[in-house]
Amino acid sequence: MTPCIVTTGFFVLGRCGRQAVTSCPQCGRAVCAQHAAPQSGHCPECMAAHGYGSQNPFDPSWTGGYRRRFYERSSQTYSDTYWYSSFDEFDRGAFNPGDDYSYGEGDFGPDDGTGFVDS
Amino acid sequence: MTGGAGAGHRAAYFAFDRFPSSKGSAVHIAQMADELFASFGGGLLGVLGGGGLPRYQREGDREIARFDAQIPNLIDRAEAFSGWVADHLEPHRETLEVCHVRDPWSALPVVALPGRRRVVYEVNGLPSIEMAHTWPWASKAALGKIRELERFCLERSDAVVVPSRVIGAAVRGLGVPEERIRLVPNGADVRERPERPSGAPERYLVYVGALQPWQGLDVLMRAFARLADLEGLRLVVCASVPERRAKPVRRMAERLGVAGRVDWRFALPHHEVAAWLAHAEVSVAPLTGCARNLDQGCAPLKVIESMAAGVPVVASDLPAVRELMADGEHGRLVPADRPAELARAVRILLEYPEEAAAMGERARRRIADGLTWAHSRAELASVYRAVMAGGRDARSARDVPDTPGAGRDVPGARDARNAGAGAAHRAER
Numbered sequence: 001m002t003p004c005i006v007t008t009g010f011f012v013l014g015r016c017g018r019q020a021v022t023s024c025p026q027c028g029r030a031v032c033a034q035h036a037a038p039q040s041g042h043c044p045e046c047m048a049a050h051g052y053g054s055q056n057p058f059d060p061s062w063t064g065g066y067r068r069r070f071y072e073r074s075s076q077t078y079s080d081t082y083w084y085s086s087f088d089e090f091d092r093g094a095f096n097p098g099d100d101y102s103y104g105e106g107d108f109g110p111d112d113g114t115g116f117v118d119s
Numbered sequence: 120m121t122g123g124a125g126a127g128h129r130a131a132y133f134a135f136d137r138f139p140s141s142k143g144s145a146v147h148i149a150q151m152a153d154e155l156f157a158s159f160g161g162g163l164l165g166v167l168g169g170g171g172l173p174r175y176q177r178e179g180d181r182e183i184a185r186f187d188a189q190i191p192n193l194i195d196r197a198e199a200f201s202g203w204v205a206d207h208l209e210p211h212r213e214t215l216e217v218c219h220v221r222d223p224w225s226a227l228p229v230v231a232l233p234g235r236r237r238v239v240y241e242v243n244g245l246p247s248i249e250m251a252h253t254w255p256w257a258s259k260a261a262l263g264k265i266r267e268l269e270r271f272c273l274e275r276s277d278a279v280v281v282p283s284r285v286i287g288a289a290v291r292g293l294g295v296p297e298e299r300i301r302l303v304p305n306g307a308d309v310r311e312r313p314e315r316p317s318g319a320p321e322r323y324l325v326y327v328g329a330l331q332p333w334q335g336l337d338v339l340m341r342a343f344a345r346l347a348d349l350e351g352l353r354l355v356v357c358a359s360v361p362e363r364r365a366k367p368v369r370r371m372a373e374r375l376g377v378a379g380r381v382d383w384r385f386a387l388p389h390h391e392v393a394a395w396l397a398h399a400e401v402s403v404a405p406l407t408g409c410a411r412n413l414d415q416g417c418a419p420l421k422v423i424e425s426m427a428a429g430v431p432v433v434a435s436d437l438p439a440v441r442e443l444m445a446d447g448e449h450g451r452l453v454p455a456d457r458p459a460e461l462a463r464a465v466r467i468l469l470e471y472p473e474e475a476a477a478m479g480e481r482a483r484r485r486i487a488d489g490l491t492w493a494h495s496r497a498e499l500a501s502v503y504r505a506v507m508a509g510g511r512d513a514r515s516a517r518d519v520p521d522t523p524g525a526g527r528d529v530p531g532a533r534d535a536r537n538a539g540a541g542a543a544h545r546a547e548r
Contacts, residue, residue: 007173010181011139011149012388048175048182052207087194091261094254095193 004032006043127214128182130155130162133204133225135197138166138183141386142329142359143420144243147305148221151241154496155219156181158503165207165225167200193254197224204228217503222246223265226272237506240276241303242290245269248415252333269293277506280499285416285439301502304442305418306492307427309483313394320353320382324465325399325430327357327392328421333412335405335435336368341458342405344375346466355382355399357392396428401450401468401475404434408455412437419443423490426450426482431475433464443490449482 004016006029020030024043031043042050053065132152139145148166156162161180168174168185176183186203190196205228208215212234219239220226223246229238247266250257273279273295281287282305290300324343330336336356343354354377358365362385372378384395396402402425406412416439423443425432432450434440446452451464468475 044177045175094256
């Protein structure tokens with residue numbers, strides 16, 4: 001039997017492990033009947049990602065959405081100059097990992113999930 | 120934007136923190152987000168991913184989205200996260216009623232989103248104070264800008280949730296009116312005494328938590344050096360961080376000649392930490408007397424979880440700790456940054472095991488009577504109810520238009536998408 005390899009759980013994560021019935025057409029992982037999307041058979045992860053549109057600028061679908069949103073939003077500009085350029089090069093420089101004395105995030109590794117308030 | 124996002128969520132919780140993880144913050148996020156989703160029939164949880172965590176997850180009516188762009192510079196990463204949050208709010212714009220956020224970069228796109236929704240801002244710490252410790256190179260000006268950002272988001276939130284009165288005072292100092300600040304203390308679960316962990320020494324002191332300078336590991340090591348005469352006593356450090364982050368502390372232990380008596384455990388799952396706590400002679404929380412602990416305040420889970428495990432605590436005598444335990448009743452409070460005092464308090468507790476056991480028992484009862492997660496969650500649920508019942512007029516009165524005629528839009532996805540590229544350029548230079 002091929003087990004379903006969808007990640008489940010909220011605080012303690014595990015694998016689903018039920019009998020897989022199909023494989024996701026997008027990422028190819030084995031999915032069970034509970035986790036496969038009704039018509040398309042996508043896995044939950046690809047389904048959810050699809051709902052938020054593509055985050056990849058090289059994806060053709062991204063361009064259309066980006067252009068539309070740009071024109072939608074340009075009528076009410078977020079005061080970009082206010083926050084988004086308020087941190088200048090000098091401010092940012094202090095937050096580079098791996099500099100001398102930067103505590104904790106000596107290098108940016110896969111196990112750094114560090115938030116701002118690191119407890 | 121249809122299809123996958125399915126029905127729009129009524130609630131969302133955003134945190135610039137990896138979830139799940141072995142850190143105390145993850146325990147906290149799990150409880151708070153769980154309560155939010157229980158109150159609003161599911162919702163969206165937006166957190167940091169990476170480390171092999173799936174980018175999206177669906178658990179019934181809950182959805183977990185994880186941001187995993189690898190952007191080295193923290194500010195660049197934070198701003199990219201802001202943009203990502205904005206993108207993930209978009210499909211739920213019509214249905215969203217409550218947003219719960221944990222930091223200014225999560226809060227910014229939420230408070231800037233056009234339309235009306237309730238914002239609950241949970242302040243466990245203020246980056247403008249804490250980052251001064253974690254990033255010593257950060258200029259006063261940069262921290263000032265972060266404080267401005269905090270203030271901007273706080274004054275647009277409907278409720279500010281704080282885990283301790285000290286943090287409440289710090290938030291009041293940023294100009295948030297008293298009636299909007301709600302105290303929701305941290306909690307712990309009182310459980311049956313777990314099995315003794317395998318490989319546990321006969322008698323040991325335990326330290327649980329991360330290893331930043333303000334945790335006072337240096338004080339603890341110096342104190343432990345003074346207890347060298349106690350036969351067979353070991354110190355177990357259950358660090359919530361990966362091993363490579365422990366280098367400075369381990370070097371220090373070697374210099375002080377205690378390295379041979381210290382056992383290290385790294386990034387243990389939560390239930391294993393509980394077992395190490397339950398079988399310890401004493402649990403130590405040697406927080407230092409620095410700005411992070413005194414001005415900003417903290418609500419150390421290690422103290423609460425030790426009390427819940429029924430082990431006497433020796434902790435630094437700081438206002439934030441005094442809120443949780445009383446000296447002589449649930450353990451001992453000693454002056455911060457005083458290794459000799461810390462060592463003496465531990466020594467005396469070890470001399471009087473019956474008294475120590477009684478303290479542990481009293482501590483356990485104190486948690487059971489008022490500091491469990493169930494209590495905290497009930498508090499939080501009442502905050503949500505109050506916020507939902509709160510008149511919209513109160514909210515609109517506070518809505519200060521920033522520039523006349525300009526509505527606020529979310530921080531452009533443009534910035535977010537380019538942040539990665541920008542960071543890459545910066546890294547190359």
